[in-house]
Amino acid sequence: MKLDFLIKNANILTMNPARPWAHSLGVWNGRIAGLDDDVTALPTHRTIDLGGLTVTPGFQDVHNHMAAFGQQLQEIDASGFTSAEELYDAVAASAAENPNREWITGSGYDQTRIGGHPERHKLDAASQGRKVMFIHRTSHMLVASTAVFETVGAMHPDYPVRAGGFLERDADGIPTGLVAEQAMAPFRDLRKPFSELDLVTALGLASEQYVAEGLTSVAEAGIGASPIVGSSPVELAAYQRGHESGAIRVRTQLMVAMENFHPLATAPSDGYSQGIDLGMHTGFGGERLSIGPVKIFTDGALMSRTASMTENFCGHNHAGVMQFGFEQLRDLAVAAHTGGWQLAVHAIGDHAVDVALDVIAAATASKRRPDPRHRIEHASVVREDQLTRFVELGVIPSPQGRFVHELGDGVAEVVGIERMPWTYRHKSFLDAGLVVPGGSDRPVVKGAPLPAMQAMVERLTSSGREFSRHEGVSAFEALRSYTVHSAFASREEHFKGSLKSTYVADLVVLDQDPLAVPTEAIGHINVLATIIGGAVEFDPQGIMAG
Known part of the structure; x- marks a missing residue:
């Protein structure tokens, strides 16, 4: 040899x-x-x-939004804006540079940094009446111009808002321009499905960035039809084409968004009757491209105050939003588990974590399976009593270490001092004997692994404030998250993660x-x-x- x-x-x-x-x-x-x-x-x-x-x-990111990041690289990036005027100026500049373009789009804005959410009528003025839509940095909210609202029909006072979402109106009942969670679906659907060519271009741009940061494997946290994630009902084809053409250069695992599950004609002895076509499930594919977990949504996000908490957010008289009812989530989780799927349940608030643990418990009780490795994505606010259930159920928490640095200051105001000790845990998970993979949720925050590892260790917000310092880990443990533990969480530790x-x-x-x-x-x-x-x-x- x-x-x-x-x-x-x-x-x-x-x-x-x-x-x-x-x-x-x-x-x-x-x-x-x-x-x-x-x-x-x-x-x-x-x-x-x-x-x-x-x-x-090679570094492995188990939770990112590759297509969304690649698309963001081609539109207005509002993540660095510190005032709403900067955003309006960027819209005006785009309108002037592209007089025949129907849409002006952007993403990454943070209302806590720019002094509030962009307003519909100001987007109208900046764009000269065109269709404008900006996705919030969490991807759980958006703002849009009047032209978009009129196309959807949402300017009408009787416009029906989907359960599990909201559309903000002022004191006179007029939409302000802000839409969140499940209510975003008809707005985002105006630009979907993205073409295969557009998606391959976006994925290629993202891939170029990833290899420069040392990433060799990533997991896309939701493909297919979905109001929050996903770009096309046939999105997997774009990933396959991207690998065939060489545009995508990193190993890629795809989570399938829950909305793509539908009834299947199976034999009674198969034991399941829901899934995706041809009965494909977690593990299908090869070492370069494969199907990972089914992505199940429970709540929203902390920065948008749509995470589902057991007690109200600080300074607000509500405790967040559940996007789906418990029975629907439980039935889907049971069907997916019995059909051979790994579950990746999005749960941020502590009430949502309770629900996620309950649906995983129901799923694992429905059929004995060896080592299903079900996960809770984000697991952002986890009480002490919930740690025990993670261990009992063998659930893998999948937090994002960079959140502390980029989102910590705003989150501290949202959760308050009493809930801070159990927000954005890491060391507690390790001390309980759990595997903790490395993930970014990019483009919600920057996705380079090495700065994320630093954040895992030092636990400092962007203002220099310590954030639950007791949850800091060693540099070795941070590196292990982005290598060995990520491979395990992806069910791929038999061929990667160590040398x-x-x-x-x-x-x-x-x-x-x-x-x-x-x-x-x-x-x-x-x-x-x-x-x-x-x-x-x-x-x-x-x-x-x-």
């Missing part, structure tokens, strides 16, 4: 407890052939001396060791090269040329 290449003189963090460190690594046919003495004497096509640089397993013989050669080369630098330096470490399946996907300095 002649190696494709041999890396030597490197600081290799294998994340394999049986062999934690190495200096050399051989790659053959897209897999790791071995480490150190196992490979150093083998013939090789090229030898790469990394001069002491650090190598880790050992026969595993895929998904590697990241870094200019510093994240386990050795000061905490405040982790997010500033440079990704020098990203290798996926032995192929160099990012290497601006040519260090992998040998």
Whole structure:
């Protein structure tokens, strides 16, 4: 056997407890052939001396919105705006630059940073009466212009608002422009379905960013028909086309949004009668593209005060929104579980977490399955008594470490000091013996893994305020989240997540060791090269040329 290449003189963090460190690594046919003495004497096509640089397993993001992020790269990015006037000016500039364009779209605005939600009539003035729609940074709210409201029919005082959502009106009953949760469906449907070509373009743009950040695997947190996530009822085709064409360069797992489940004609002995066509379920596909969990929604988000809490939000007389009733969620979870699906239940508020745990308990009780690995996505506000249930049910919490830094200041005001200790947990999950994968929820927050790892360790908000410091983890635990634990949560730990013989050669080369630098330096470490399946996907300095 002649190696494709041999890396030597490197600081290799294998994340394999049986062999934690190495200096050399051989790659053959897209897999790791071995480490150190196992490979150093083998013939090789090229030898790469990394001069002491650090190598880790490729980073894995188990919860991101790849299509939405790629689309965001092509529209107005409002995430950096600090005033509503900046947003209106951007709309006006787009209208002037594109006089024949029907739509002006954007995303990422944060009402706590710009002084409130953008207003419908001001969007009208800035756009000269065109269709304008901006998605909130949480993706659980949007604002739109009058032209959009009129197209939907929502300017009428008797317009029916979907259950599990709301449409804000002023004191005179006139829409302000703000729409949330399930009520967004007819608004977002005006721009759907996105074409396969448009989606492949967006996915390709996202992929370019991901490999530059050291990401080798990502999970898309909701495809298909859905008012909150998803871009097309046939969205999987765009991912397949993207991989076939080479536009998508990262391994991709797809969560299927719950709205795509429908009755199936199955035999009585099959034990299930709901799912997606052809009976496909979690695990279908290969190492490059596969179907992951079914994405089940319960509540909204903290920043929009639509997360479902057991007690009211601070300064408000409501405790959030449940998007669906318990019975509907339970029945869907049972059907999915019996049909072979892994569940990924979106639950942010502590009441929603109660519901998520209850529906998972009902699902697992309905049919004994070995190691289903059901997950609760976000698990943002988790009481002490709920931790025990996570352990009892074997549920994987899937939080987002970067939330503390980017959203922490606003969330602290929303939840209040009494609920702060059980908001955005991490160490408590680990101490309970749970697996905690790494995820971003991008584009809700920035998705680069290394800054997220820093946030996991230091637990500081963007203003420098400590946020439940007791939930901070070590740099090693943060790295493990984005490698070993992410692979486990994705049911793919048998071929990736650590660097050992026969595993895929998904590697990241870094200019510093994240386990050795000061905490405040982790997010500033440079990704020098990203290798996926032995192929160099990012290497601006040519260090992998040998």
